[in-house]
Amino acid sequence: EAQVTQNPRYLITVTGKKLTVTCSQNMNHEYMSWYRQDPGLGLRQIYYSMNVEVTDKGDVPEGYKVSRKEKRNFPLILESPSPNQTSLYFCASSLSSWGSDTQYFGPGTRLTVL
């Protein structure tokens, strides 16, 4: 089944404790991205990657890092999480970065930073 998977689905952590949220897709997509969803704000892009070893900042990149060493994986790293990073995070992938390509989303990771 074609899908985007994320782990963990739920995470509660404390301020300053480094964490990684994994994302993997099995559709051989070149483009991957991370979004965060906050009530009343919709989804906002954090980082994106147009291909292996090519990453760039989205609209809200502060406090996050990413890497793209393999085509299928795009982990999101919070090196020193803070409470304002409490949110619902989605990974997405699409065939390319062209705006008309459909992005397919993972199931989401609900992160709480205490």
Place this chain on the structure above:
Amino acid sequence: AQSVAQPEDQVNVAEGNPLTVKCTYSVSGNPYLFWYVQYPNRGLQFLLKYITGDNLVKGSYGFEAEFNKSQTSFHLKKPSALVSDSALYFCAVSFGGSQGNLIFGKGTKLSVKP
């Protein structure tokens, strides 16, 4: 600035009645328009998109949307609502050269009562 507006936070309809979820956008150039649905504790599921051509786009689960260039709108519609359609609906816009960034509206909660 590119933006998407969903003017209604919540839409309430009775089962069997037609439903409309509104979306307007502001982008420079030609837009690519998307609708996604989010069921409780689930990721975003793609419903339909407009790229070019016929202004009426048909998608999954009996939903359709009409692109209106003069009114810069892309309203989601369904002739007969089901209780199972109750969910959070997001309109999103992209465009050529956007580097894959989907700009989302804030979401509209659809509630269908029996």
